[in-house]
Amino acid sequence: MSENVLRLENITMQFGGVVAINDLSMRIDEGEIVALIGPNGAGKTTAFNCVTGVYEPTNGAVYFHGKPIAANHPRGKMKRMYAGSDPEKFLNMQTSMTADRITKLGIARTFQNIRLFKSQTAFENVLIATHMRRTSNIFTAAFGLNYKEEKRNREKAMDLLRIVGLEDVADEKATSLPYGKQRRLEIARALATEPSLLLLDEPAAGMNPQETLDLGAFIQQIKRDFNLTVFVIEHHMDLVMGISDRIYVIEFGKLIAEGTPEEIQNNQAVIDAYLGGNDE
Amino acid sequence: MKKMSATRLIVSLAVVALLYAAAWWAETALGTNSMLITVLKKGAVYALIAVSMNLLNGFTGLFSLGQAGFMLVGAYVYAVFTIPLKRHAAVYQYYNGGIIQFELPLLVALILAGVVAALLAALVGLPVLRLKSDYLAIATLGFAEIIRAVVQWDSLGPITNGSNLLKTYPTFASTKILGTTVLFPMIVAGVCIGLILLIINSTYGRAFKAIRDDEVAAEAMGINLFKHKELAFVISCFFAGIGGALLAMFQGTVQANSFKSAMTYDILLMVVIGGMGSISGSVIASYLYIACSEWWLRFLDNEQFIGSFQVPLLRSGFRMVAFSAVIMVVVLFFRRGIMGDRELWNLRLPGRKKAGRAKQ
Ligand SMILES: Nc1ncnc2c1ncn2[C@@H]1O[C@H](COP(=O)(O)OP(=O)(O)OP(=O)(O)O)[C@@H](O)[C@H]1O
Ligand SMILES: [Mg+2]
Numbered sequence: 048m049s050e051n052v053l054r055l056e057n058i059t060m061q062f063g064g065v066v067a068i069n070d071l072s073m074r075i076d077e078g079e080i081v082a083l084i085g086p087n088g089a090g091k092t093t094a095f096n097c098v099t100g101v102y103e104p105t106n107g108a109v110y111f112h113g114k115p116i117a118a119n120h121p122r123g124k125m126k127r128m129y130a131g132s133d134p135e136k137f138l139n140m141q142t143s144m145t146a147d148r149i150t151k152l153g154i155a156r157t158f159q160n161i162r163l164f165k166s167q168t169a170f171e172n173v174l175i176a177t178h179m180r181r182t183s184n185i186f187t188a189a190f191g192l193n194y195k196e197e198k199r200n201r202e203k204a205m206d207l208l209r210i211v212g213l214e215d216v217a218d219e220k221a222t223s224l225p226y227g228k229q230r231r232l233e234i235a236r237a238l239a240t241e242p243s244l245l246l247l248d249e250p251a252a253g254m255n256p257q258e259t260l261d262l263g264a265f266i267q268q269i270k271r272d273f274n275l276t277v278f279v280i281e282h283h284m285d286l287v288m289g290i291s292d293r294i295y296v297i298e299f300g301k302l303i304a305e306g307t308p309e310e311i312q313n314n315q316a317v318i319d320a321y322l323g324g325n326d327e
Numbered sequence: 328m329k330k331m332s333a334t335r336l337i338v339s340l341a342v343v344a345l346l347y348a349a350a351w352w353a354e355t356a357l358g359t360n361s362m363l364i365t366v367l368k369k370g371a372v373y374a375l376i377a378v379s380m381n382l383l384n385g386f387t388g389l390f391s392l393g394q395a396g397f398m399l400v401g402a403y404v405y406a407v408f409t410i411p412l413k414r415h416a417a418v419y420q421y422y423n424g425g426i427i428q429f430e431l432p433l434l435v436a437l438i439l440a441g442v443v444a445a446l447l448a449a450l451v452g453l454p455v456l457r458l459k460s461d462y463l464a465i466a467t468l469g470f471a472e473i474i475r476a477v478v479q480w481d482s483l484g485p486i487t488n489g490s491n492l493l494k495t496y497p498t499f500a501s502t503k504i505l506g507t508t509v510l511f512p513m514i515v516a517g518v519c520i521g522l523i524l525l526i527i528n529s530t531y532g533r534a535f536k537a538i539r540d541d542e543v544a545a546e547a548m549g550i551n552l553f554k555h556k557e558l559a560f561v562i563s564c565f566f567a568g569i570g571g572a573l574l575a576m577f578q579g580t581v582q583a584n585s586f587k588s589a590m591t592y593d594i595l596l597m598v599v600i601g602g603m604g605s606i607s608g609s610v611i612a613s614y615l616y617i618a619c620s621e622w623w624l625r626f627l628d629n630e631q632f633i634g635s636f637q638v639p640l641l642r643s644g645f646r647m648v649a650f651s652a653v654i655m656v657v658v659l660f661f662r663r664g665i666m667g668d669r670e671l672w673n674l675r676l677p678g679r680k681k682a683g684r685a686k687q
Contacts, residue, residue, distance in 0.1 A: 099547060150549035162544035164537050166604070166668060175537045178530050179549025185558060188529035189522065197530065240549050 050113035052077050052244055052276045053098065053154075058107035059131030060093050060300075061121075067093040069300040070132040071107075075244070080270060080277040082291040084284075084311075086320060090300040091280045092159055095246050098278075099156050100146035106131050108140055111244070116149050118142040151179055155242035157233040159249045159280070163221040169232050170217040173204040176239035207235040210269070226253040231265075238273060245269075247279040251286055259283050263290045288312065296320065339672045347513060354507040359500075362622045368499060368512045369621065370614040372577055375516040376570035377597040377609040378523055379563045384595070385603035385668075386527060387559040388539030390464045392591050393451070394567050396471025399586035400447055401440035401568030402575035403478060406493040407486060408436040414495040419488055426485040433497050437515070437572050444568025445561045447474075456556045468588060478583040487583070494580040502576070512573055519566050524606055526562065535559050536604075600657050601664050608666030624649060 051074040060068040068090040075081045083091050096102040097117060098109055105125055108118035118140035121129035144152075164172050177200040183193035191197070208214045211231040216224060221232060230250055237245060247266070251259045263286050270277050281287050287294060288308040296304040296311060298320045304311055311317055354364045376398060383389050408431040410418055419425035431439065455466040477483065479490040487493075504510035526532055534555050537545040546552050575581045597616050601608030657664070 101543060101547075145551070146543075146546040147549045147551045150547060156547055158544065158547075162541050162547075164540040164544065166536060166540055167533075171533060174530075175533050175545075175550075176548040178534045178537075181530055183530065185526065185529075185531050185562075188531050189525040191525075191529075193530070200530075236548065 051075060051110070052079075052112060053278065054110040054113075055094070055098070056108045056110070057133045057136060058094070058097055058104045058109065059129075059133075060090070060097055060102060061105040061125065061129065061131060064128065064130070066130050067300050068097070068104075068297075071297065071300070071302055073295050073302070073305070075276055075278055077276055078270075078274075079292045080266070080279065080290050082287045082294045083278065083280045083297065084282070084287055084294060085297040085303075089297045091297065092248055093300075094297075095156060095248055095278075095280065098149075099154060099246065100144050100149045103143050105129065106134055106137055108137060108142075111149070111152055111154060114152075115140070115142045116144050116152065116154075147179070150240050150242075153241070153243040154246065155237035155240045155244070156246035157230070157237055157248055157250060159252065161226075161229050161233060163229060163232060163236075165220075165222045167221055168218050169213055169221050169224065169228075170204055170208060172221045172232060173207050173235050173239050174200060176236045177203060179240055204235075204239060207238055208232075210238075210272075211235040211265075227255075227258050230254070234269070238269065242273075242275065244276045244278065245273075247277065247281075249280055249282065251281055251283045259286055262286065266290055335672055343517065347510065347517075350509045350513060351505060351507050354509045359508055364509050366614070366618045366622055367509050369577055370617040371512040371516040372570055372573040373594065373597060373617055374610040374613040375519050375573065376567055377594050377601065377613045378520050378606055379566035379570060380594050381598045381601070381603065381606065381609045382523055382527070382535075382566075383559055383563040384598060385605070385609075386532065386539060387535040387556065389456075389556060389559065390461070391467040391560065391563070392464045392588065392595070393448075393467030393471045393564070394594050395586045395588060395590040396467070396474045397444040397448060397564040397567040398571030398574060398590070399471070399474055399478065399583055400444045401571030402581045402586070403487060403493070403571075403583070404440040404443045404568070405436050405572030406496045406575050406581045408439060409433055409496040410493065411495065418493065418495055419485065421491065422484045422488065425488070433502065437569060440572035441565040441568040444571070445565035448561045448564030449557065452557045452560045456553060456560060468591075471586070471588060471591065475583050475586055490583065492580045492582050493575075496575070498576045498579045512577065515569070515573060519569055520606065520610065523562070523566060527606070531555070531558065539604075596654055596658075599662075599664055600654070602666035602668060603664065604668035605664070605666035605670055607671035608664055608669075611665055611671075619653075620650060 053075040055071055055073045058068055058071045059066065071094060083094060085091055093102065097104045100117065104117055104119050106120050106129070109116050118137060120137040120140065121134050164175060167175065181193070181196065183196060187193045205214065205217065208217050211234055213228060213232055213235065216228065221229065224232065230253070234247070234250065251262050254262060266277060266279070267290055269275060291308055293305065293307060294311045295302060296317050303316045303320060304314045306314065350367050357363060376394065380394050383391050407427060410430065412428065412430055415424040451467070451470050455463055478487045481489050483489070499508040499511055502508070502511040504514070534545070534550050537548065537550055538552060538555055542552060597612045598609055600616065601610070601612030
């Protein structure tokens with residue numbers, strides 16, 4: 048049996064008394080595009096942060112190709128405060144990889160609240176992401192002995208900018224670009240880390256309908272070209288329904304539905320969550 | 328990183344060479360003891376130290392206040408290992424001539440000064456750099472104060488001479504190049520700053536800047552935060568150590584008590600006035616700062632008469648008041664400093680605005 052690319056097991060993330068995610072389990076298989084949807088504040092970004100090492104989940108485990116990248120159970124003060132489920136199940140497990148190690152394993156992400164390197168140009172933003180897979184050390188790099196690698200990386204960064212259609216603004220400050228371009232730049236930067244799993248947090252936010260439509264095709268395109276598995280958070284339902292193989296829906300941190308786009312569209316719990324919810 | 332064009336590189340190097348030639352000529356013409364030469368030497372020392380601090384505070388975004396401590400380490404290592412053996416009895420008069428019974432060649436001691444400072448930085452960084460950056464300022468400041476006390480500790484006297492002066496080690500007077508004293512500090516500082524520039528323009532420098540801009544994003548791009556912070560810290564302190572050794576050479580005597588936190592604040596001011604994240608800014612600001620404090624504002628400390636009218640306020644100490652006022656104005660109104668985060672050699676020439684950019 049082939050391992051899932053990504054597997055979340057009973058993830059609970061509790062901030063003080065706030066349970067942002069409660070007992071979330073999900074799996075993503077090779078080559079899939081899976082969407083995570085839910086009303087504002089449902090805990091979607093928090094789930095991404097647990098997968099990418101920004102947060103250490105309070106309870107539960109995350110596996111990447113069968114290997115644990117995060118595993119925890121309530122400890123210390125949290126032991127008393129814990130309000131999630133299954134605290135015993137993970138008692139013997141604790142793994143806490145830093146974000147950079149997880150990226151190195153092949154998980155790349157974009158950020159909902161765009162986090163580009165603000166003093167750097169678009170080109171430099173992508174180039175920085177090639178640093179991780181360097182073979183140079185500080186001495187060879189300082190004296191330019193890594194010039195072959197440097198040249199390769201520069202070409203790669205330029206290629207990626209071309210792929211996302213930003214080659215003409217390569218030398219512009221990243222933060223001076225319009226919103227839509229900044230989002231595409233974040234995708235180029237994520238791709239430069241050579242991921243096998245790409246996490247996109249609301250990639251269409253701030254885009255107009257035409258841009259959103261293009262983005263859907265673009266995601267499918269890079270998925271094929273770079274052999275990716277894609278995990279996407281998105282509010283634009285047309286986009287989600289158009290590109291996803293499967294969809295997970297969460298509300299108040301809890302999984303309320305899972306299935307194909309058709310199944311989700313006809314799911315009563317989902318309809319209630321969105322109609323009764325606080326979504327705009 | 329915008330690649331510097333070959334012509335700009337050549338022009339920059341030529342300008343630097345010209346400045347060195349001018350300094351040499353000035354010392355030949357004006358004499359070693361002229362104020363200009365003093366400023367050129369001290370300015371070079373502080374330029375290196377300011378640049379080393381900028382690497383940390385300006386380029387990596389780590390707010391460290393330990394510079395004086397690491398300079399002290401460098402100064403002491405240099406002095407201790409270069410005092411001629413036959414002078415030991417006189418220098419270490421309270422400690423039976425000390426326990427270090429050998430001397431190192433000057434350049435070896437200079438590099439050792441950097442290495443010891445770097446090793447200490449690696450140790451200090453181990454716990455501290457894992458914390459949030461506010462703690463770094465406090466911890467490094469504390470470290471600087473502790474090292475200052477430790478060095479003066481009587482039990483270490485046979486090595487450090489306790490709270491007594493270290494002296495009679497080789498100064499710039501013994502490192503004459505082409506008959507002048509000014510070239511040695513300028514060349515050492517120039518080479519060190521050149522090395523820092525090479526690092527900043529390499530893939531590691533880009534990683535440092537990424538950490539400064541956004542730690543979360545940098546880590547998500549696979550940059551190991553701790554490793555890179557530690558690296559920046561060690562490199563910065565290596566050069567601060569060498570800077571400290573140069574300062575010892577400049578002063579002719581070393582005493583731990585002069586490496587107070589006020590010294591770190593002076594250097595921080597040079598960095599801020601020059602522009603956080605600008606190497607050339609730090610160099611320019613260091614020279615300006617040293618020239619003002621040593622030379623141009625000296626008249627403020629002396630009573631001046633215009634005819635029979637005595638200008639009010641001018642007396643010993645007023646220079647520092649005026650100086651502080653200037654600094655406050657800079658910090659309040661010119662927060663980006665002289666250069667911002669640009670470099671002199673990357674500035675677009677006025678007439679060539681269009682050619683510099685491909686689009687718009
Ligand atoms: N670091 C934190 N500390 C405390 N509470 C947090 C933290 N991060 C998230 N939360 C809380 O967790 C809940 C889920 O937030 P999250 O950002 O994951 O929602 P989301 O589903 O991504 O929402 P949106 O659609 O608005 O992006 C919110 O109530 C939020 O306030
Ligand atoms: Mg979110």
